[in-house]
Amino acid sequence: MSHDKAELQTRAATIAEGDPDQLVLVVLTGKARGQRVSVRDKLRIGKAPDNDLVLSDDTVSRHHCELERGDGGLVVRDLDSTNHTRVGRTKVREATLAPGATLTVGDVDMVLRTEPNRTHILPSESSSFGEALGPSLSMRTLFGVLEHIAPTDAPVLLEGETGTGKDVLARSIHQKSPRAKEPFLVVDCGAVSYNLIESELFGHERGAFTGAVAQRQGAFESAGRGTVFLDEVGELPIDVQPKLLRVLESGEFRRVGGNKPMKAAARIVAATKRNLKEEVERGKFREDLYFRLAVVPMFVPPLRQRREDVPALVEHFLSLARKRDVAAADVVISADTVAGLSAHDWPGNVRELRNVLDRAIYIATASGESELKLVDLPVGAALAKTGVSGPFEPSKTYREVKAEFEAEFERAYVHWLLARHSGNISAAAREAKMDRKYLSDLAKRHGLRD
Secondary structure, eight states, rough: HHHHHHHHTTOOOOOOOOOOEEEEEEEEETTTTOOEEEESSSOOOOOOOTEEEEOOOOTSOOEEEEEETTTTTTEEEOOOOSEEEEETTTTSSSSETTOOOOETTTEEEEEEEEOOEEEEEOOOOOEEETTTTTSHHHHHHHHHHHHHHSSSSEEEEOOOOOOOOOOHHHHHHHHHOOOOOOEEEETTTTSTTTHHHHHHHBOOOEEEEEEESOOBOHHHHTTTTTTEEETTGGGGGGHHHHHHHHHHHHHHEBBBBBSSSSEEEEEEEEESSSSSHHHHHSSOOOOHHHHHHHHHHEEEEEEEOOOOOOOOOOHOOOOOHHHOGGGGOOOOOOOOHHHHHHSSSTTTTTHHHHHHHHHHHHHHHHHHHOOGGGSSSHHHHHHTTOOSSSSSOOOHHHHHHHHHHHHHHHHHHHHHHHHHTTHHHHHHHHHHTTTTTHHHHHHHHTOOOO
């Protein structure tokens, strides 16, 4: 092992599998960038080899600071360093660190994260978490972690494809937290105009910009001690990201056009369909903001990876429809139809499944039918138009026939969808409520796009 590598690893605790909950310090900048250290009872940071975390950067003192777990949380103490210790932007002699906080040692930035050791968190015994439903092992594993995290104040980042239920999980986290009686506010970062997103988050003063005829509270001010859900946070403009980072670091913000600092006490839950790690590497998303948002990162699997959830979701949506519409009270669905729905890939995920069922229920009730059949559903109708619905070849297995059937449907549907939008992938994906990249991949697979 080289001297430099030995210096970086001197006495640094490894991430152990034995702790049910871990406080992990992640080095964001400097020569040790990317190093992760588990904080147990006490952790000393500095340039000297006898520290628990050795940082060889010039701005770091020999014994710079130490972290110690106490009854009130994790305490950081500066050890008379030359270039100071900062929490967020504030120089400190002693301060309490919360998960998600940024610690700066000299010029080296680090972030404190809470990482539940998932090998010690069993899948939930419940097939639901708040309003979210999923009896599959992957969803119950997700629920098990969220049951553990929801009562805390830790920021949560939900990643996954469009329509997987990230918004429902965010609301459920709020409902399961001590903040449940406080407001739950949603800011869709992808739907708000570029010029108004800052006002949407932080509010504005009268006259701050053209059209600001009155003072307005933003989401953080209106939420109070509730929860702010930042949907599609990956769409947040790069010049607004430092202002959100400041809220996370210092708990303060200013209205647009205002000078008075205001306190932000809300918990943040964020969601995105983008891979934020890739966005960071491309320079589209700030790395320090990513680490502050992803104190607890969670991936929500697409419906095609948890097909066993489809029967429960179908029954749940039918139940909601019966409560909403008396005419739907007698509508039933056969086991064969449910099996057909389970076999579908659902590129729009749970949202698409619900929309398909709602349309089918309206059609059935309007025509006086009491049973939903696969041919009545948009999925079945689209498949029927492909012309491969039979007769089938006895020499082929079920899997072979099914693969051909689905391939023909995919090609016909994507061809029709792109033709409606003159080949515009983004517009077609929005109409079909599909992930843009997934639609682009389908088009390439079937030779419909270069």
